[in-house]
Amino acid sequence: MITKQFIVSPIVERVSGGEAAQIFINSEMQEEAFRELQSFEESLEFSALIKVSPPLSKAEKEEKVAQKADELAAQFRGESKNAISNVFADIIALGAFALTLLMSQKEIVLLKLFMDELVYGLSDTTKAFTIILMSDIFVGFHSPHGWDVLLEAIANHLGVAANA
Numbered sequence: 040m041i042t043k044q045f046i047v048s049p050i051v052e053r054v055s056g057g058e059a060a061q062i063f064i065n066s067e068m069q070e071e072a073f074r075e076l077q078s079f080e081e082s083l084e085f086s087a088l089i090k091v092s093p094p095l096s097k098a099e100k101e102e103k104v105a106q107k108a109d110e111l112a113a114q115f116r117g118e119s120k121n122a123i124s125n126v127f128a129d130i131i132a133l134g135a136f137a138l139t140l141l142m143s144q145k146e147i148v149l150l151k152l153f154m155d156e157l158v159y160g161l162s163d164t165t166k167a168f169t170i171i172l173m174s175d176i177f178v179g180f181h182s183p184h185g186w187d188v189l190l191e192a193i194a195n196h197l198g199v200a201a202n203a
Contacts, residue, residue: 043128047128050127055120062119064198067201068118069115083100125196125198126198129197
């Protein structure tokens, strides 16, 4: 998080060129922005129809829609930059983790010995229960929706369109 905030994000901001940056890095983001803009237009029309707000002239309506489009462009430009920053920050974190693993071989051997002692000390029923519990959690027989949510969150984090 610190690497992303203080190193990666400023570099992405500088390289992307500020306002000229690409607004959408995938079609899903573009569709979401279009839906939000369409919903905003419909809410303006609905408010005028039920007389909650005074009817707007065509120019006023276009001005409000253009203002909302600018807000959405800024929002999605930020989300795109954030997704790009996430990718590079994750690569740096993976490299740091690999370096840590390479530099701490003795500690890993000790941890492995501790885990071996811990696992071998468990009874057979406890081992069987743990295996069943872990396979149920990771395979997700009882919660395929949980996997969908998890994979969609990862795709969103990386700025990739999630498969529907």
